[in-house]
Amino acid sequence: xGEIHLMKGNEALAEAxxxxxxxxxxxxxxxPQSEILEYFSRELPKKGIAFVQxxxxxxxxxxxxxxxxxxxxxxxxxxxxxxxxxxxGVSYIACAELPxxxxxxxxxxxxxxxxxxxxxxxxxxxxxxxxxxxxxxxLAPNSVQEMADMPSIGFELAEKYRIPVLILADGALGxxxxxxxxxxxxxxxxxxxxxxxGKPEKRDANxxxxxxxxxxxMEQVNIKLQxxxxxxxxxxxxxxxxxxxxxxxxxxxxxxxxxxxxxAVDLSREKGVRAGLIRPKILWPFPTKVIxxxxxxxxxxxxxxxxxxxxxxxxxxxxxxxxxxxxxxRMGGMIPAPEDILKEIESML
Amino acid sequence: xxxxxxxxxVQYEVIWEKPKGLKEKQMHYCPGxxxxxxxxxxxxxxxxxxxxxxxIGVSPVGCSVxxxxxxxxxxxxxxxxxxxxxATGISxxxxxxxxxxxxxxxxxxxxxxxxxxxxxxxxENIVIFxxxxxxYGMTGGQMAPTTLEGQITSSSxxxxxxxxxxxxxxxxxxxxQLPGTCFVTRVAVNTPQNVKKTxxxxxxxxxxxxxxxxxxxxxxxxxxxxGWKMTxxxxxxxxxxxxxxxxxxxxxxxxxxx
Ligand SMILES: Cc1ncc(C[n+]2csc(CCOP(=O)(O)OP(=O)(O)O)c2C)c(N)n1
Ligand code: SF4
Ligand SMILES: [Mg+2]
Numbered sequence: 227x228g229e230i231h232l233m234k235g236n237e238a239l240a241e242a243x244x245x246x247x248x249x250x251x252x253x254x255x256x257x258p259q260s261e262i263l264e265y266f267s268r269e270l271p272k273k274g275i276a277f278v279q280x281x282x283x284x285x286x287x288x289x290x291x292x293x294x295x296x297x298x299x300x301x302x303x304x305x306x307x308x309x310x311x312x313x314x315g316v317s318y319i320a321c322a323e324l325p326x327x328x329x330x331x332x333x334x335x336x337x338x339x340x341x342x343x344x345x346x347x348x349x350x351x352x353x354x355x356x357x358x359x360x361x362x363x364x365l366a367p368n369s370v371q372e373m374a375d376m377p378s379i380g381f382e383l384a385e386k387y388r389i390p391v392l393i394l395a396d397g398a399l400g401x402x403x404x405x406x407x408x409x410x411x412x413x414x415x416x417x418x419x420x421x422x423x424g425k426p427e428k429r430d431a432n433x434x435x436x437x438x439x440x441x442x443x444m445e446q447v448n449i450k451l452q453x454x455x456x457x458x459x460x461x462x463x464x465x466x467x468x469x470x471x472x473x474x475x476x477x478x479x480x481x482x483x484x485x486x487x488x489x490a491v492d493l494s495r496e497k498g499v500r501a502g503l504i505r506p507k508i509l510w511p512f513p514t515k516v517i518x519x520x521x522x523x524x525x526x527x528x529x530x531x532x533x534x535x536x537x538x539x540x541x542x543x544x545x546x547x548x549x550x551x552x553x554x555x556r557m558g559g560m561i562p563a564p565e566d567i568l569k570e571i572e573s574m575l
Numbered sequence: 576x577x578x579x580x581x582x583x584x585v586q587y588e589v590i591w592e593k594p595k596g597l598k599e600k601q602m603h604y605c606p607g608x609x610x611x612x613x614x615x616x617x618x619x620x621x622x623x624x625x626x627x628x629x630x631i632g633v634s635p636v637g638c639s640v641x642x643x644x645x646x647x648x649x650x651x652x653x654x655x656x657x658x659x660x661x662a663t664g665i666s667x668x669x670x671x672x673x674x675x676x677x678x679x680x681x682x683x684x685x686x687x688x689x690x691x692x693x694x695x696x697x698x699e700n701i702v703i704f705x706x707x708x709x710x711y712g713m714t715g716g717q718m719a720p721t722t723l724e725g726q727i728t729s730s731s732x733x734x735x736x737x738x739x740x741x742x743x744x745x746x747x748x749x750x751x752q753l754p755g756t757c758f759v760t761r762v763a764v765n766t767p768q769n770v771k772k773t774x775x776x777x778x779x780x781x782x783x784x785x786x787x788x789x790x791x792x793x794x795x796x797x798x799x800x801x802g803w804k805m806t807x808x809x810x811x812x813x814x815x816x817x818x819x820x821x822x823x824x825x826x827x828x829x830x831x832x833x
Contacts, residue, residue, distance in 0.1 A: 276667035280660070281693040287688070288657035292633070292664025295651045300664070317655050400747050422649035422665070424672055426630045431598075433643045435652035 342559025473502025606808025656687025
């Protein structure tokens with residue numbers, strides 16, 4: 227068994243990243259993720275690991291580009307407005323196929339919004355956000371323990387597929403304290419012969435670029451990326467199921483709202499209503515097959531999100547009209563109450 | 576004794592050879608453009624100093640975006656303006672490598688001003704080559720922050736009006752103020768003498784990086800015959816008559832001589 231600590235989600239994520247073999251971190255302060263930056267500022271220099279508080283999120287993500295292009299384990303973290311600033315860089319990183327782990331501890335938007343937790347950046351995370359046809363693998367922790375587990379999972383996936391991996395957390399997960407156990411994390415074992423490390427005489431120069439000016443070539447680059455995304459869609463899926471076996475109403479929820487959903491499922495079970503939860507731990511690729519499997523027994527699906535309803539689109543696409551579905555949620559940093567979720571469950575019967 | 580080669584029975588004295596570090600690819604630069612001279616000189620120095628294996632370059636968005644097609648070293652292509660941030664990322668994980676950027680005036684002095692100033696202010700151990708041709712060459716000759724007062728460009732058709740567009744920005748003087756920079760100099764490649772001085776500046780800047788002295792910025796006052804809508808020869812005249820008086824050549828800061 228590993229060591230057990232009581233920690234904030236943000237700090238657990240930072241500590242676990244160091245244990246997962248982090249080589250460099252670049253970031254810029256923003257609530258509610260600043261503890262990640264602060265933790266690294268304290269710990270990384272002691273260990274001889276690169277740390278820069280950048281002049282902006284634009285600079286952070288481009289520092290990530292440079293260091294990830296050298297084949298290192300690199301991370302940045304931010305919250306919603308900062309993640310918007312990173313979009314150009316993420317698009318470049320996706321096209322240049324650079325492995326890295328990005329963290330968005332979401333807060334309420336749009337605009338400067340609120341520092342309270344939100345899940346309003348789902349579209350930006352799973353549908354692109356930056357320009358062009360690209361994806362990130364998107365991980366969605368729902369506890370301080372998972373804030374600690376996901377950096378290592380993220381680096382492994384990022385290196386295996388040469389893709390940016392986003393940990394999509396929220397202000398509640400970042401700020402709350404829970405018990406966390408640090409495990410032994412696997413070390414990098416994939417050869418990165420594409421990285422810019424200095425060109426030995428006997429090999430061709432390595433180039434990290436996203437520029438392919440001839441349309442024929444750029445189309446091939448896109449086809450290659452899309453094939454990779456298809457492969458990931460086949461191979462990568464992670465869901466937690468709660469009372470799913472006999473459920474007739476399903477809540478689909480990720481991150482902090484999945485914990486409220488669990489509570490609502492318990493409340494409905496007490497009243498004899500067979501509710502269940504499907505919690506995607508990975509949002510892209512979306513667990514379409516899991517949704518489809520349970521659609522055959524369900525009367526309805528509720529997508530519970532702290533947003534105006536974004537993941538509901540993927541739920542509906544997965545259901546393809548076979549079962550009714552709707553969104554329920556609060557916005558602006560407000561948190562849905564389990565009692566209100568229960569009412570929504572009952573309305574589906 | 577200079578090298579002599581024989582071709583078809585005729586003896587030639589070698590006065591310049593293509594540096595070994597250049598790939599077998601024809602450069603896309605317009606005839607007379609300063610960009611190509613700079614890249615050849617950089618590769619000459621890297622080759623002569625045996626630094627190929629120890630160097631990582633960063634190309635910008637601008638006419639030198641394809642520098643990696645010519646320079647036979649590991650390179651990264653950065654988003655518009657972000658080369659100094661990308662170079663920071665590289666240099667921080669490879670503190671013993673030689674890391675340099677090549678950037679135009681739009682890239683470095685407009686969209687990338689923040690990244691440039693802050694990399695210099697942190698004293699990142701990198702070399703920044705700043706090709707100032709007073710215009711956005713790649714996008715067809717629009718006004719740049721360094722465009723001269725009254726200069727006609729495709730987006731200042733009546734000449735740069737400093738009341739509307741501000742004055743030409745002097746980046747080298749700006750970054751020379753910062754303690755993080757160890758060497759800031761302005762060079763040109765319009766004459767053989769100036770080419771020699773440029774090569775010496777490149778050597779000096781690379782030595783600074785190898786000695787971990789901080790940021791070196793070498794501003795190449797350049798030309799852009801296409802963007803300026805001039806023949807190469809006329810662009811050389813304009814270069815000397817207008818560009819160099821506005822951006823005077825010479826060392827602006829050198830910590831070794833302070
Ligand atoms: C974000 C972004 N904005 C604008 C552009 C378009 N763009 C490409 S090159 C360039 C200007 C290049 O000028 P400069 O940096 O002076 O380089 P030069 O070609 O003159 O060497 C611009 C505006 C871009 N590629 N990306
Ligand atoms: S457009 Fe200007 S800067 Fe670009 S290659 Fe041609 S002359 Fe050089
Ligand atoms: Mg220019």
